Ligand SMILES: Nc1ncnc2c1ncn2[C@@H]1O[C@H](COP(=O)(O)OP(=O)(O)OP(=O)(O)O)[C@@H](O)[C@H]1O
């Protein structure tokens with residue numbers, strides 16, 4: 193069925209509305225980051241001005257923003273990799289074990305994700321202080337993984353449930369061991385799940401603020417905390433905050449776009465008649 | 467190529483026993499079909515042979531070696547699953563390559579085997595496609611090719627044709643028969659379709675409720691069913707059953723079935739007890755329909771099937787189905803025909819136990 197003109201029009205209208213709603217903040221961030229500070233809050237707002245990269249320049253000279261980006265990347269990628277590894281294996285076990293209480297186990301794992309972070313931040317602080325891990329990326333990787341692993345387990349369980357067991361049996365009869373079967377047959381079929389999980393883990397870790405603020409100092413500060421440091425008691429340096437915010441957006445976008453090519457549906461189609 | 471032997475093999479799921487100690491031997495190169503109604507334990511038995519299901523008790527041997535505790539991957543079998551189980555992320559060629567990988571063959575040997583299988587099963591134009599881009603029949607053939615390239619000791623098939631339409635089913639059935647003739651590999655084949663069983667098998671194993679009812683060649687199970695279950699399960703249309711009593715006339719046993727008085731088959735005369743309740747079995751094709759017949763029967767419905775006609779008859783209070791060649795079809799205005807029975811072709815079963823009287 194080809195959509196009528198009216199339907200087409202409505203579809204495009206909807207897309208445009210959604211785009212406007214989502215893009216306006218990003219536009220404002222970009223515009224504000226390019227404004228010279230004197231006209232930042234001029235009324236009425238100035239839309240015509242000579243853009244300046246001063247704020248971006250300050251970002252990398254007044255602060256080691258490039259190092260902070262590296263910290264953030266290390267923490268986010270580290271936690272994503274760790275969570276996917278552990279979470280995928282756990283999810284596979286939860287999906288394949290046949291026991292009537294297994295769903296309770298799965299729910300218990302998910303419930304970890306529901307912990308209010310503020311409730312555990314002090315215990316974490318004390319633990320990492322004792323272990324000498326304060327102000328290290330490792331501390332954040334561990335903390336973020338406690339949130340990312342349950343999410344991964346829950347997401348991936350759904351994807352593993354969709355992979356027909358007959359495929360694994362076929363691989364075994366064909367002479368493949370459990371490990372080869374998992375990596376060559378089962379896992380490739382859950383690629384969309386891995387992509388979704390990776391996106392969620394990365395974005396959560398990249399954007400996290402509370403733990404990063406409490407558990408890092410100058411050495412392994414992440415970008416979210418770094419940006420907020422332009423907000424001090426005597427002045428809020430909006431231009432630099434906006435410049436920092438815009439830079440922070442970029443890795444997330446790149447990561448999501450990279451993962452997107454794995455987000456294809458119907459990967460198991462045609463495998464088993466059903 | 468090798469034999470498969472099951473000794474008192476039992477399968478339990480928790481408290482429920484679904485396969486009750488079956489004994490079966492499949493000789494080297496033999497084509498054995500497990501046949502039975504739904505839920506009788508055919509798939510379970512096959513999966514135990516494959517190693518995909520634990521054996522609760524008993525012993526399983528492949529090529530003379532006990533393999534109860536051998537992992538599926540080390541049993542050197544190939545299985546064609548009911549739902550194909552093709553690897554969806556791999557092309558047809560990759561599906562076959564993946565099945566060959568554990569054997570660590572040289573690259574040219576791998577491509578030679580794939581080419582051979584593709585040629586036999588007509589898959590050459592499809593090698594670069596993914597399973598999702600194939601029709602049901604093509605997927606079926608890929609599943610067979612994938613099993614074939616491995617040159618296993620034993621082929622296991624689980625209702626491989628059940629998803630195909632009637633025409634394709636006949637076609638692939640012939641392919642399987644040819645394949646077996648060509649490769650001579652031992653085959654264990656599960657189906658609930660008796661035509662498949664009769665046409666393919668060297669030996670049919672008829673199962674019911676986790677028991678083996680009879681093992682024999684297609685001719686044997688058709689001509690000499692061991693009990694009422696096998697008698698009615700094999701043959702289409704099904705065997706006519708008539709309750710009867712054994713009477714003695716002039717010192718010879720006669721089977722009396724409400725209006726019919728039939729001489730007992732000579733071979734079992736000595737085994738018949740006077741006064742016993744028996745069940746007579748008469749195959750529709752064994753009913754003679756001609757003027758010389760002893761009994762009058764009313765034609766209620768006749769079903770024309772092309773080469774033959776099924777006559778639904780009423781004789782006294784018996785309802786019978788007779789199968790006659792189309793040429794012998796009674797004229798449409800004929801209300802009744804004369805029918806007769808051949809003593810040697812009667813099947814006689816003990817009504818109580820259902821066992822054939824031999
Ligand atoms: N996992 C299981 N747990 C409990 N019972 C089972 C299980 N799998 C199968 N069964 C039972 O075992 C019996 C045999 O099943 P099986 O699948 O072997 O039948 P089948 O002969 O292959 O039937 P069909 O022709 O329908 O495929 C059935 O009664 C079934 O309900």
Ligand SMILES: [Mg+2]
Pocket residue numbers: 508509510
């Ligand atoms: Mg079955």
